[in-house]
Amino acid sequence: xxxxxxxxxLSPTMEEGTLAKWLVKEGDTVNSGDILAEIETDKATMExxxxxxxxxxxxxxxxxxxxxKVNTPIAILVEEGESADDLPxxxxxxxxxGDKAARDTSEPAAAATEAAPAAPKVDQSPDWxxxxxxxxxxxxxxxxDAMAEEMRSDEDVYLMGEEVAEYQGAYKVSQGLLDEFxxxxxxxxxxxxxxxxxxxxxxxxxxxxxxVEFMTFNFAMQAIDQIINSAAKTLYMSGGxxxxxxxxxxxxxxxxxxxAQHSQDYAAWYMQIPGLKVAMPYxxxxxxxxxxxxxxxxxxxxxxxNEILYGRSxxxxxIDDLAIPFGKARIWREGSDVTIVSFGIGMQYALEAADKLAxxxxxxxxxxxxxxxxxxxxxxxNSVMKTNRLVTVEEGWPQGSVGSYISSVVMxxxxxxxxxxxxxxxxxxxxxxxxxxxEKLALVTTDEVIxxxxxxxxx
Amino acid sequence: xxxxxSSKKPNVSADELKHYYREMLLIRRFxxxxxxxxxxxxxxxxxxxxxxxxxxVVGLEAAAEEGDKRITSYRDHGHMxxxxxxxxxxxxxxTGRTGGYSKGKGGSMHMFSKEKHFYGGxxxxxxxxxLGAGLAFADRYKDNGRVTFTYFGDGAANQGxxxxxxxxxxxxxxxxxxxxxxxxxxxxTAQARSTSTKDIYHRGEAFGIPGEIVDGMxxxxxxxAGEKAVAHCRAGKGPYILEVKTYRYRGHSMSDPxxxxxxxxxxxxxxxxxxxxxxxxxLLTGNHATEDDLKAIDKxxxxxxxxxxxxxKDSPEPSVEELWTDIYA
Numbered sequence: 001x002x003x004x005x006x007x008x009x010l011s012p013t014m015e016e017g018t019l020a021k022w023l024v025k026e027g028d029t030v031n032s033g034d035i036l037a038e039i040e041t042d043k044a045t046m047e048x049x050x051x052x053x054x055x056x057x058x059x060x061x062x063x064x065x066x067x068x069k070v071n072t073p074i075a076i077l078v079e080e081g082e083s084a085d086d087l088p089x090x091x092x093x094x095x096x097x098g099d100k101a102a103r104d105t106s107e108p109a110a111a112a113t114e115a116a117p118a119a120p121k122v123d124q125s126p127d128w129x130x131x132x133x134x135x136x137x138x139x140x141x142x143x144x145d146a147m148a149e150e151m152r153s154d155e156d157v158y159l160m161g162e163e164v165a166e167y168q169g170a171y172k173v174s175q176g177l178l179d180e181f182x183x184x185x186x187x188x189x190x191x192x193x194x195x196x197x198x199x200x201x202x203x204x205x206x207x208x209x210x211x212v213e214f215m216t217f218n219f220a221m222q223a224i225d226q227i228i229n230s231a232a233k234t235l236y237m238s239g240g241x242x243x244x245x246x247x248x249x250x251x252x253x254x255x256x257x258x259x260a261q262h263s264q265d266y267a268a269w270y271m272q273i274p275g276l277k278v279a280m281p282y283x284x285x286x287x288x289x290x291x292x293x294x295x296x297x298x299x300x301x302x303x304x305x306n307e308i309l310y311g312r313s314x315x316x317x318x319i320d321d322l323a324i325p326f327g328k329a330r331i332w333r334e335g336s337d338v339t340i341v342s343f344g345i346g347m348q349y350a351l352e353a354a355d356k357l358a359x360x361x362x363x364x365x366x367x368x369x370x371x372x373x374x375x376x377x378x379x380x381x382n383s384v385m386k387t388n389r390l391v392t393v394e395e396g397w398p399q400g401s402v403g404s405y406i407s408s409v410v411m412x413x414x415x416x417x418x419x420x421x422x423x424x425x426x427x428x429x430x431x432x433x434x435x436x437x438x439e440k441l442a443l444v445t446t447d448e449v450i451x452x453x454x455x456x457x458x459x
Numbered sequence: 460x461x462x463x464x465s466s467k468k469p470n471v472s473a474d475e476l477k478h479y480y481r482e483m484l485l486i487r488r489f490x491x492x493x494x495x496x497x498x499x500x501x502x503x504x505x506x507x508x509x510x511x512x513x514x515x516v517v518g519l520e521a522a523a524e525e526g527d528k529r530i531t532s533y534r535d536h537g538h539m540x541x542x543x544x545x546x547x548x549x550x551x552x553x554t555g556r557t558g559g560y561s562k563g564k565g566g567s568m569h570m571f572s573k574e575k576h577f578y579g580g581x582x583x584x585x586x587x588x589x590l591g592a593g594l595a596f597a598d599r600y601k602d603n604g605r606v607t608f609t610y611f612g613d614g615a616a617n618q619g620x621x622x623x624x625x626x627x628x629x630x631x632x633x634x635x636x637x638x639x640x641x642x643x644x645x646x647x648t649a650q651a652r653s654t655s656t657k658d659i660y661h662r663g664e665a666f667g668i669p670g671e672i673v674d675g676m677x678x679x680x681x682x683x684a685g686e687k688a689v690a691h692c693r694a695g696k697g698p699y700i701l702e703v704k705t706y707r708y709r710g711h712s713m714s715d716p717x718x719x720x721x722x723x724x725x726x727x728x729x730x731x732x733x734x735x736x737x738x739x740x741x742l743l744t745g746n747h748a749t750e751d752d753l754k755a756i757d758k759x760x761x762x763x764x765x766x767x768x769x770x771x772k773d774s775p776e777p778s779v780e781e782l783w784t785d786i787y788a
Binding site: 006008009010011012014032033035041043044045046047048049051070071158184189190192194195196197198199200201202203204205206207208225226229230234235236237238239240241242243245274275277298299 | 491492494495497498499500503504505528530559560561562563564565569570571572573578579580581582583586588589590591592593594595596597598600619620623624626627630708713714715716717718722729784785786787788
C-alpha cells in the first residue's frame with residue numbers, strides 16, 4: 001500500500017524546517033536506513049533516513065522549500081506495481097500534543113492554590129505516654145540508640161560512611177556499633193562521597209535499607225547528584241515501581257571556627273526536593289524518635305544533625321519503641337503575643353529569646369518544626385491565628401530560606417490574621433568567616449530574635 | 460589481552476543462532492519504528508537509539524541467569540527488550556502513555572522492571588555505575604549468588620564516580636560486570652579526542668580489576684566473554700570489566716547532525732560488521748535456516764513491532780491525577 005512520508009521532527013523543539021536537498025528521485029527503490037533527504041533545522045542540517053522499504057512514487061515538496069511544517073507529507077512511497085495515486089485519502093494532522101499537555105496541567109495547579117480551611121487540623125497528640133520514665137541522654141547517644149535498635153530489628157539495615165566503624169564515628173555517633181553488628185553491617189568507606197552514596201542508593205533500590213553517614217553535610221555536595229537525581233526521583237520516574245528507602249545523615253550547619261567550607265546549613269536546599277523527606281531535630285528525644293522513623297521510612301530521608309547539639313543532654317523517654325512521625329511540629333512553649341518558629345539548633349536561640357521576652361512581659365509561643373518536608377504548616381497557621389505575629393529563626397542564608405517559604409505559606413493562608421509583617425531571622429548573607437568575632441556576627445543571635453519579636457509586637 | 464575473534468566454526472546450535480537473530484532484529488526494528496514515531500511527533504524530548512549495538516545486550520543476556528540484574532544509561536531500549544520486557548510497554552513509555560513501564564512519567568530514558576531485574580534507565584552520564592555496584596553490594600550482602608551487569612559508554616568512562624566505584628567494587632569484591640559499551644563517540648566527541656588511552660578496560664588494572672576487549676559486533680564473542688566474566692563474579696572473585704567495541708549507526712540522539720564523522724565511516728561499519736548480517740550469514744551458510752525461514756522471522760518481528768507501535772498510540776495519556784502520585788511511597 002502507498003504510504004506518505006511526512007516531514008520529520010528532528011529535534012525536541014522543531015516545528016518546521018527547510019527541505020534542503022532530495023537524495024532520491026521518483027522511481028528510486030529505497031531500503032530502510034537509506035538517506036532520503038537533507039533537512040535544515042534551526043540548529044543543523046540533518047539527514048533523513050527511510051524507515052520503510054519501497055519505491056519513491058512521488059515527491060510532493062521540492063528541494064529548497066522553506067518553512068515546511070512537521071508532519072506535512074513530503075513524498076509518497078509505493079510498492080512494486082503501485083502508483084502514487086493509490087494513496088488513500090490524506091490523513092489529518094495529529095492533534096497538537098503540546099496544547100493538550102498545557103490544558104491537562106491547569107487543573108491540579110488550580111487545586112494546589114485552593115485556599116486552606118480557616119483552622120487547619122493538626123496532630124498535637126503527645127509523642128509518648130505522660131507517665132513514661134525519662135532519662136538524661138545526649139543527642140549523640142540518642143542517635144546511636146536509634147540506629148542500634150533499628151539494626152537489631154531489621155537485618156537489612158546497615159550503616160556506611162567514613163570512619164563509622166573502627167574509628168567509632170568521626171563525631172562518635174556510631175560508637176559501639178561495629179562491636180555489636182560486625183563489619184558486614186557497619187562499613188568504613190574510602191573518602192569518596194559521590195561513589196559510596198551511589199552504591200548505597202543502588203543497594204536500597206535492590207531492597208536494603210542503608211544509613212549513610214556523611215562526616216558532615218558539606219561533603220554531601222560531592223554526592224548531591226546521587227541524592228537528588230537517583231534517590232529522590234526514582235519512584236516517580238519508575239511510575240511507582242522502584243523506591244529508595246535510605247537515610248542520609250550527619251552534622252549540618254556551623255560548628256565552631258571551621259570557616260566557610262565546613263559551615264553551611266543545607267536545610268533549605270534539601271527541603272526543596274519532591275521525593276525527599278527532611279528532618280532536622282533539636283532535642284535528643286526527637287533525634288531518636290525521628291531517626292527511628294527515618295530508617296523505617298520507604299523513602300529517601302535527609303537527616304540533618306548538628307555538631308554543637310551532639311553533646312547536649314535532654315530528657316529521653318525510656319519506652320520500647322520511640323518512633324516520632326514526620327510532619328508533626330512540637331510546641332515547646334505556649335504563648336499568646338507572638339509565634340517563633342524554628343528547627344534544629346535555631347531552637348536554642350528561639351527558646352532563649354522566649355525566656356528573656358517573658359521577663360519583659362511578652363508571651364512567645366515557640367514551635368519546633370522537627371521535619372521540614374513534610375512541614376507541619378498547620379501548626380504554624382493555628383498559632384499565628386492566635387498570636388497574629390510570626391518570627392522565624394534559622395542559621396541558613398536569607399535568600400530562598402526556610403523562613404521565606406514559611407512566610408509565603410502564612411501570607412497565602414493566614415494573611416488576614418497577621419498584624420505585622422513576618423520577620424525571618426537568618427544567618428548573614430556571607431560565607432562563614434574564621435575570625436571568632438566575625439563568626440559570631442555571621443550567625444543568627446538570640447538578641448536578633450528578641451529585636452525581631454519586639455518589632456512585630458510594636459514594643 | 461587480545462580481541463576475541465569469532466571462531467570459524469562456532470559451536471552453536473541452529474536454535475541459538477535463530478534466537479540471537481530474532482532478538483537483535485527485534486531491537487533494530489523497534490528502534491527504527493521509534494525513530495519513525497519520533498519524526499511523527501509521537502515521541503518527544505530525547506530519544507537515543509541503539510541501532511548497531513544490538514549484539515552487546517543480546518550476547519550478554521545469553522550469559523545471564525534468572526535473577527541477575529542489569530542497569531544502564533539513557534540509551535536503554537535495547538537492554539529492556541533483550542531482558543524480556545514487553546515491547547508494547549517500552550514503546551508506550553516512549554510515547555508518554557499510561558501503558559508504558561513508568562505510566563508515561565519516565566520516558567525514553569527512565570524505565571524500570573522489578574520483574575525482569577532491570578534497574579533503569581539513568582539520564583546522568585556515569586551515575587548508573589555506582590548504582591550498579593550498589594545492586595551488587597545488596598547481592599553480596601544477601602549472599603545470593605547473583606551478578607549485576609552495569610553498562611556504561613566510553614563517554615561515561617571519564618566520569619570520576621566510575622573510578623570511585625571501581626575502587627570500592629574491587630575492595631569489597633562486588634559481583635558486578637562492568638560493561639563498557641565503547642561505540643567510539645561520546646555524543647559527538649571521538650574517543651581519541653576525549654580519552655587518554657586507546658583501551659579503556661586497562662584502567663581497571665589500577666584497581667586490580669581484570670578485563671578484556673570484546674568484539675561487540677559479534678554476538679557469539681560477546682556471549683563467550685560474558686560467560687567468562689559472570690563465572691569470575693559468581694566465584695566470588697569480585698568485579699570484571701568487558702570493554703565491548705561497538706558502533707552506533709544513528710546519531711547520539713534524534714537531534715544529532717552527525718558532523719563529527721563521515722557517512723562513509725558509518726556505511727563501512729554497516730556493510731562489513733553489521734551484527735545482524737553476521738548471524739544471518741552464519742544461519743544461511745551453515746544451512747541452519749533458509750531465506751524463507753528468515754523471512755518468516757522478519758515478518759514475525761515486524762508484527763511484534765507494529766503491535767507495540769499500535770499499543771503505544773492507542774494507550775491513553777496518563778490521567779491528570781498521575782501528576783501527583785508516586786512522589787512518596
